[in-house]
Amino acid sequence: MNNVCKFLLAITALLTSVMLNAKTDSTAVSSNTAQKRAKVAVVLSGGGAKGMAHIGVLKVLERAGIPVDIITGTSMGSIIGGLYSIGYNAHALDSMVRVQDWSYVITDKEDMRRQSLNDRQKQNTYLYSTGLAIGKQDKQGGGIIKGKNLAELFQQLCVGFTDSLDFSRDLRIPFACVATNIIDNSEVDFHSGRLPQAMRASMAIPAAFSPVRIGDMVLVDGGLKNNYPADIAREMGAEVIIGVTVQGTPKVAEDMNSTMSILSQIIDVNCKNKLDENLAITDLHLQVDTKGYGSASFSQAAIDTLIRRGEELAMSHWDDIIALKKRIGIDESFRPTILHPLRPKVMTEKQRVTSYTFENMTPQAERFLRQKFHLDRNDSIDAKLTQELTTSMRVDLFYQTAECRLVPEGDGVHVVLTAGNRKSVQLHAGVRFDTEEYAAVQLGLDIPMKTTVPVNADITLRLGKRMMARGEITVHPRSFTRPTLSYTFHRNDVDIYMDGDLDYNIRYNQFQAEFLPINFDLRHFNLQMGLRWDYMHYRNKLGSETAMQVTLENEHFYSYRARLNYNSEDDWYFPSRGSRFKAEYAYLTDNFAQLNDKPGMSEVNVNWRTSLSIGSRFTLQPMLYGRLLFGSTIPPVFSNTIGGDWFGHYVEQQMPFAGIGNIEYANHQFVAAQLQAQQRIGGNSYVLLRVAGAQHANRLKELLDYRTLLGGQIAYYYNTIVGPVGATVGYSNRTKKPYFYINLGYEF
DSSP: OHHHHHHHHHHHHHHHHHHHHHHHOTTOOOHHHHHHSOOEEEEEOOOGGGGGHHHHHHHHHHHHTOOOSEEEEETHHHHHHHHHHTTOOHHHHHHHHHHSOHHHHTSOOOOGGGSOHHHHHHHTTOSEEEEEESSSOOTTOSEEEOOHHHHHHHHHHTTTSOSOEETTTSSSSOEEEEEEETTTTEEEEESEEOHHHHHHHHTOOTEEEOOEEETTEEEEETHHHHSSOHHHHHHTTOSEEEEEEOOOOOOOGGGOOSHHHHHHHHHHHHTTTTHHHHHHTOSEEEEOOOTTOOTTOOSHHHHHHHHHHHHHHHHHTHHHHHHHHHHHTOOTTOOOOOOOOSHIIIIISOEEEEEEEEESOOHHHHHHHHHHTTTTTOOEEOHHHHHHHHHHHHHTSOBSOEEEEEEEETTEEEEEEEEOOBEEEEEEEEEEEETTTEEEEEEEEEEEOOOSSOEEEEEEEEESSSEEEEEEEEEOOSSSBOOEEEEEEEEEEEEEEETTEEEEEEEEEEEEEEEEEEEEEOSSEEEEEEEEEEEEEEEEEEEOHHHHTSOOOOEEEEEEEEEEEEEOOSSSSSOSSEEEEEEEEEEEESSSSEETTEEOEEEEEEEEEEEEEETTTEEEEEEEEEEEEESSOOOGGGSOEEOSSSTTSSSTTEEOOTTOOSOEEOOSEEEEEEEEEEEEETTTEEEEEEEEEEEEESSGGGGGGSOOEEEEEEEEEEEETTEEEEEEEEEETTTOSOEEEEEESOOO
16 A cells, blocks of 8 residues: 555656646746756836837747746736737737737727627717716726727637736746836736736826726836836846837937827836836847837837837847857757647637626626526637627626636636626717818717616717707617617708709708617618608798799608618728618608608618729729609608718718719609729728719609719828818719818718
């Protein structure tokens, strides 16, 4: 028995030794080599987007066969270093940062790929959106950006490492990062905890991103105390330190000529804390040239250039790196085992679910998620389901932030769904300018109700030449349909042109109530069916004698409506792939059955567009559209109108037509075809060439008897964070004169 015990103890000791060596030596160097060589640390500085250069340096270190035993970082250096420490090699990091939509990641917007059509339209209408907490202080506040998309990205990339861990013992490479506690202005060094939370705290740029609160600490960007934490690497046992910094050359007085330059200088000065002392203990310091780029340079072109510059700088020090291998104590031919990305299992394969935990959620919210996603019957989870769960928590249940953690448990994972504060009001603000209406402002409020079944109130106010106020109540049951009741007031001030010349101006108030018991609002698809009431109150009409002969009396209408909307385009304004299709049928009456004691008016309205990419920058977009009106009585207020760049921009029935800038009446039967060529220049500039032709008549059988309308226009637009900014020049055989149009901002 003693011999058996001794044998089991020997086997246990051997297995323990092998496991410890496998975990401790992250580069898979043999134990004999590990004992003889020096411990190597890589230290990565902060710098926002400029920190992408770290990836290029890591590529060269891997190529040279430099083992990495310790890694420390601050801000962007903590993100690159943290992901490297759990197994992403430099090439995996390169691929990961290039595929991210950073314009989404560094904002609090909802992911358009997972939003309904209505939500996507809001996101492409408003310049700014923010949420407030219900009935309690907003502990996620303190910055313009709450960072919920960054936090979600870190959760996804760190699956398997999201629970509380010892960063020296439980990660593939011992890791540490730095944050600043603004309560007492102290440095906080993360050697343990939740890795995604530590990275998020380290890069929380004050005022830009909300701080991370842990206990009594309020944590912001670690660069304010220790932007280049070589001293921490030394404390962790590093004997050789390779450091990378991305700060630019010091600014002089002549550079202080803008608010951003002054703010940048304040941050840069504070980031010099401990810098000289830490550089003094660095064996190889690589200072990447990031001139021309800033902390927010997250464009694809900037990322490509910054990674390349990091790689080029490291290659220029190739001889120094090879010489350093000798000091480390390894042969020049030595190559460590390349770390493999964690994606195969935790990012793409389904994981078996052992149990669910719902944190900071009401029983009603938990029941909603369980029933909507069939969690009681669903015994597995993947990246897609985690994203759908967090999106539903924010969109359907109105939580400001949502988190889904997968904690290893036995042969599966324990799923922890954590909700932030509930929203009381989601505030949206938009502003635009064009040469037709001049300035306009639109404000929106989304107000979630405290009800068992989620209910949302939506209030919209538009100020400008066309004033609008709208209130809407939407019920969010577990099924896809969202019954909606709305009431809208329009104060219209519309100029009507005739062959390019102003004919008259009409001012009227439109009161509209609509009930949609059927409202399927999905990612690409929206179907609505219901009843609408319209009341027209005409204020005055000014213009030509011919126009003034038409008398307008206040009138009301009841209409039955069915609308189908499909949109798979990859961009709301400048798509390069995908299609959109919209069709509507309405039956208009004044007593639910007839119009002026005759059969009611029927309206058929259809438009279709698809994008055909030719290369990476050029896109052809054919479009067919039309509006057909049938009935013995066609109220003038519902007659066809054409002109401008967008459907329904000034009045509901407006259809665009290339070459016509203002609203003109068209006959009751109108069909058109358009071809647009879209050329992207650089990253965000677009040149658009559009030609269109149309036929219109008062009777369908006479459609080809009238002269064909022809028009064309050319436009230049720059796609900015505040919306499209550009100008258009057009000409048509209807107006027989050129027109010029300027647009600044999102369309509404």
